[in-house]
Amino acid sequence: MKTILWATLTGNGNYAQSSPNNPPKKEALGDFAAHAQAAGNMIVGRRTFEGMQAGSGGGTFAGMDIVVVSASVKDIPGVTVVGSPREALSYLLDKGYQTALISGGADLHNAFLGQGLVDELIFNVAPVLEGKGLNLLIDAEKYQYKEVELLNFKSLGSGVVQLHYAISH
Template identity: 45%
Template sequence: MKTILWAALSANGNYARSSQRHPPKPEATADFAAHAREHGNFIVGRQTFLEFQENASRRPQSASMDGIDIVVVSSTLALPPGAPAQTAPDARAALALLRGRGHQTALVVGGERTHNAFLSAGLVDEVIVVVTPSFEDEGRKITLSRGERREATLIEHTSLGGGLIRLRYALGSVDTW
């Protein structure tokens, strides 16, 4: 199964944070929604899922998520019957769930722990980074396991408007220093 990691990062490489005062850029949420619709699914961590549920500004305004398979990576979250998502205890189980539903591509959208879990398990084939026009203090980052290195090949770069740039990379195999 092809796995694509999607992340919005500040210009200095940290995860782009949002708040009531600094909501996510609409171009970024629209890009996320377009990729979710294209692949028909997305995988998200528990904390990010709960933030999506609680904070309307974090959700894409441009499109409905109806018909999109949502998998929340969590071993503790109990979703009620009829919830808009399913849970999986880890990265491999999340991919197996989507594979079982007929998907050939999985979109991993966050947060930091979820992204890094997929990367450290060697499960990511492509990375899409939406670079936002902001610099932020020391923050969360996309990382590999200590001593690992992966080459990336630029597939595409696109201006999304509003000062945002989307970079899409294919990841090579894991190497060590």
């Protein structure tokens, strides 16, 4: 099973944080929905899932296998809760998925990246700059830098540019 990490970045290279005053661009949301539909699943951190529930994202993902990673919560109605990134992958692998879509947030992405569990990266760079920001990070003990292979790039419209990379293991 292939693992794809999908994330929106800012123009100054941070992990984008959305808020009511700075919502994600509709092009980025549409792209996420297309990848989630294609994969049939999404893996999200507990905080991002709570944000999805508070927003209007619920209906868009009806029928999809939503896997919430949490060390503190054991059960959420309507979704599968697991205790670690590896458990999330093993659940989706057992269900026969070809692709697992790792959907955020930063804490969860960094857990997958730090454990070397990501095969491909899809970064949508939004035309915004952030004054503060989160970073996506790989295992600092093992790597100072790690080269990745650019598979594709394209414009999604409204200034959003998509970069698609493969990570070798």
